[in-house]
Amino acid sequence: MTQYLIEALNVSVNYVIKRGLLGKPLYSIKALDNVTLRIMRGESLGIVGESGSGKSTLARCLAGIIKPNSGRILYKGRDIYSLKGEDYIEYRRSVQMVFQNPHTSLNPIMKIRSILKDVLRASGKWSKGGEERLIELMKAVGLREDILDRYPIELSGGQAQRVAIARTLATEPKVLILDEPTSALDVSVQAQILELLRELKKEYDLTYILISHDIAVVRYLSNRIAVMHKGRIVEEGPSNEIIENPRHNYTKNLIGDLMKLYEYIEEIPI
Amino acid sequence: MKDPILIVRNLKVSYKLRGGIIRAVRGVSFKLMEGESLCIVGESGCGKSTLGLAISLSLPPNALIEEGEILVNSVNILKVNPASVRGRLVSLIPQDVGAALSPLNTVGEIFNDVLSPIRSSKEDSYRIASSILESLGFSDPYRILKSYPHELSGGMLQRVLIALALSLNPKIIVADEPTSMVDASLRKDIVDLIRAIRSKYNVTTIIITHDIAISPSLCDITVIMYAGKIVEIGPSRSIVENPLHPYAIMLLKSIPRIKRIVRLKPIPGIPPDLSSPIKGCPFAPRCPNVIGDICYNIEPREYRLGDRLAYCHIYSGELHDTVPN
Numbered sequence: 001m002t003q004y005l006i007e008a009l010n011v012s013v014n015y016v017i018k019r020g021l022l023g024k025p026l027y028s029i030k031a032l033d034n035v036t037l038r039i040m041r042g043e044s045l046g047i048v049g050e051s052g053s054g055k056s057t058l059a060r061c062l063a064g065i066i067k068p069n070s071g072r073i074l075y076k077g078r079d080i081y082s083l084k085g086e087d088y089i090e091y092r093r094s095v096q097m098v099f100q101n102p103h104t105s106l107n108p109i110m111k112i113r114s115i116l117k118d119v120l121r122a123s124g125k126w127s128k129g130g131e132e133r134l135i136e137l138m139k140a141v142g143l144r145e146d147i148l149d150r151y152p153i154e155l156s157g158g159q160a161q162r163v164a165i166a167r168t169l170a171t172e173p174k175v176l177i178l179d180e181p182t183s184a185l186d187v188s189v190q191a192q193i194l195e196l197l198r199e200l201k202k203e204y205d206l207t208y209i210l211i212s213h214d215i216a217v218v219r220y221l222s223n224r225i226a227v228m229h230k231g232r233i234v235e236e237g238p239s240n241e242i243i244e245n246p247r248h249n250y251t252k253n254l255i256g257d258l259m260k261l262y263e264y265i266e267e268i269p270i
Numbered sequence: 271m272k273d274p275i276l277i278v279r280n281l282k283v284s285y286k287l288r289g290g291i292i293r294a295v296r297g298v299s300f301k302l303m304e305g306e307s308l309c310i311v312g313e314s315g316c317g318k319s320t321l322g323l324a325i326s327l328s329l330p331p332n333a334l335i336e337e338g339e340i341l342v343n344s345v346n347i348l349k350v351n352p353a354s355v356r357g358r359l360v361s362l363i364p365q366d367v368g369a370a371l372s373p374l375n376t377v378g379e380i381f382n383d384v385l386s387p388i389r390s391s392k393e394d395s396y397r398i399a400s401s402i403l404e405s406l407g408f409s410d411p412y413r414i415l416k417s418y419p420h421e422l423s424g425g426m427l428q429r430v431l432i433a434l435a436l437s438l439n440p441k442i443i444v445a446d447e448p449t450s451m452v453d454a455s456l457r458k459d460i461v462d463l464i465r466a467i468r469s470k471y472n473v474t475t476i477i478i479t480h481d482i483a484i485s486p487s488l489c490d491i492t493v494i495m496y497a498g499k500i501v502e503i504g505p506s507r508s509i510v511e512n513p514l515h516p517y518a519i520m521l522l523k524s525i526p527r528i529k530r531i532v533r534l535k536p537i538p539g540i541p542p543d544l545s546s547p548i549k550g551c552p553f554a555p556r557c558p559n560v561i562g563d564i565c566y567n568i569e570p571r572e573y574r575l576g577d578r579l580a581y582c583h584i585y586s587g588e589l590h591d592t593v594p595n
Contacts, residue, residue: 050453156540157314186313186480191524191536213453216526220534243528257458258528264486264510265522266529 003077005041005207006062006095006175010034011071013057031057032068033231041174044201044208046222046239048215048254054231055211059177062209063097093123096168100180102160106152112163113148116170123171137166140203142196158189162196169200175207182217194220215258219243227251274341275474276302276325276442281338283320283329290545294320296498297338302491307468308476309485309506312495313521315541319365319446321495322478326362326444327352342441357384361435365446367427371419377430378415384437402433405470406463425456432463436471443467444476449484461488482518483525486510494518497542497552504578514580516559551583559584 400411
């Protein structure tokens with residue numbers, strides 16, 4: 001039997017919008033509705049969908065940030081909420097998340113050096129040769145050493161996103177969950193980050209879960225795509241098949257609309 | 271031959287900040303003919319929004335137009351009373367749809383305010399507003415007029431803002447990033463709507479966008495900006511199909527495609543700092559086609575190549591005539 005690296009089984013999440021006098025939920029929104037998703041080691045899975053489709057909620061469930069109301073999240077076949085001690089820490093170390101806006105996901109009052117040091121310490125990877133590890137991390141994401149002594153605000157969007165990626169690499173993860181990693185960036189910077197992610201995946205043998213509303217970005221990095229709509233996965237399959245031959249109406253319309261908008265650039269031979 | 275609806279001549283705009291002066295637009299000239307639509311394309315900080323805001327007389331108070339002219343139908347709009355131009359000759363569809371309208375007023379009250387130069391009564395303004403809203407696809411315009419902005423969805427607000435921009439019958443509408451913050455499905459609707467108002471209201475549309483790939487389906491003419499200057503201008507389709515300026519070429523190579531995987535070639539380096547003076551071509555430090563010291567020392571002039579103007583020294587060896595003016 002195939003061993004999946006990370007799985008979501010029949011996961012549902014409700015966000016409570018309004019509570020009664022004693023805190024009893026009166027009105028809630030179903031962000032995820034019985035979603036099952038399995039990711040194998042070394043895969044790169046893209047999740048596409050419009051705002052409010054539940055794609056970020058699913059990512060946060062897999063990262064252990066949001067606890068589902070029902071259903072289970074498995075890492076290496078074990079329920080993450082049953083993991084204890086060292087096992088739980090290993091899961092947290094192995095599954096890391098990169099957020100959309102690096103300027104809000106990096107602590108503004110800490111220098112990059114301290115941000116990375118903290119992560120290394122917390123994950124038990126800080127030792128005497130730690131300084132060299134910091135330089136190694138900077139190199140891995142294509143930044144110069146002197147960036148270590150800057151504050152996040154002094155960095156451009158692309159540089160800050162590289163730091164955010166370096167921070168996740170510090171824990172030597174197996175899975176990176178990338179939540180719209182390039183949508184706050186310009187296209188030329190986006191291309192730099194996409195190329196970096198492609199190289200890192202090879203070099204560190206990573207598994208990617210990439211969330212984006214931009215189907216071209218997802219296509220670029222993913223071999224499999226799941227399409228989400230209204231809290232459900234409506235279609236899932238190899239990237240080529242989903243894009244060339246979409247089956248669900250929502251996917252058909254999405255790709256049809258995009259092809260109309262971008263027909264000229266799509267047609268140009270390269 | 272049609273007349274130009276818009277002529278921008280040597281426009282220079284800077285911002286005064288605590289740390290110094292940012293030269294956001296550093297000398298831009300172009301012409302737009304009656305009936306043509308324009309996309310201003312570029313990356314963050316290239317000056318595209320500043321140029322668009324200058325044309326719609328909507329610059330923030332710390333901006334300063336240092337030099338240049340903006341002529342709409344041969345009238346220099348920088349020299350006349352702004353109130354007679356804003357909304358009536360040129361108008362703006364702002365970028366942040368959520369923050370653009372007063373939350374304390376109903377849409378009808380906002381229309382009543384905007385329409386004050388031409389309406390005779392509140393009923394009159396409701397009548398004008400509802401006919402515009404109806405033409406933009408609202409089936410029950412009076413309900414919209416009675417609503418507060420927070421009661422409308424993002425897509426509805428976008429259409430209300432388009433209606434407001436149209437309400438005084440301007441010649442030119444500038445839309446600042448109308449498609450950037452919306453989902454793919456809504457993006458298509460907005461593009462269709464902008465194309466529809468162009469013919470319905472006989473208005474020239476200028477779209478500011480960072481998405482060069484969308485420009486051929488939005489506008490006839492595209493201007494690509496870099497570091498406060500135009501690097502290339504010409505018909506949108508020709509630019510996307512066969513860009514001439516090295517920056518435009520590289521920009522198009524960094525866009526991922528939907529239907530196939532093309533290995534991306536990112537542009538190395540970062541754009542120059544606009545608070546210090548720039549010598550020579552602003553793109554030279556990142557350019558793979560630098561032909562010599564000339565690129566670092568002399569600002570490239572415009573070279574006409576077929577239907578295009580490109581500002582790059584690599585075309586200086588060929589004998590091209592510059593356009594007059």
